[in-house]
Amino acid sequence: MSMEEVATKDTVAAAELRQLIERIxxxxxxxxxxxxxxxxxxxxxxxxxxxxxxxxxxxxLRKKDPSERQEEEAMIDLYKAALGME
Incomplete structure (x- = not known):
């Protein structure tokens, strides 16, 4: 690879990196x-x-899948019952 090709790749990589950073x-x-x-x-x-x-x-809660939400609520109910909170 010639020095010119390396310099071109470095320039392209720097420009791409700058674009990514600016987007972020x-x-x-x-x-x-x-x-x-x-x-x-x-x-x-x-x-x-x-x-x-x-x-x-x-x-x-609305972000969760309904089955995941039900499982979480069941676990909370179980823990509350175990602690005498119900």
């Missing part, structure tokens, strides 16, 4: 904006009297 930076900016939007909606929910901790739990 743009996505990080978008993520920050979305996180701020979510905070605003949660603040609105709290202002209307909703329990934001419960809302976050519901959102987490």
């Amino acid at each position: 930076e743009r996505l990080e900016e978008e993520k920050t904006t979305l996180q701020d939007d979510i905070k605003e909606v949660m603040a609105e929910a709290k202002g209307r009297g909703y329990d934001t901790k419960a809302i976050r739990t519901i959102i987490r």
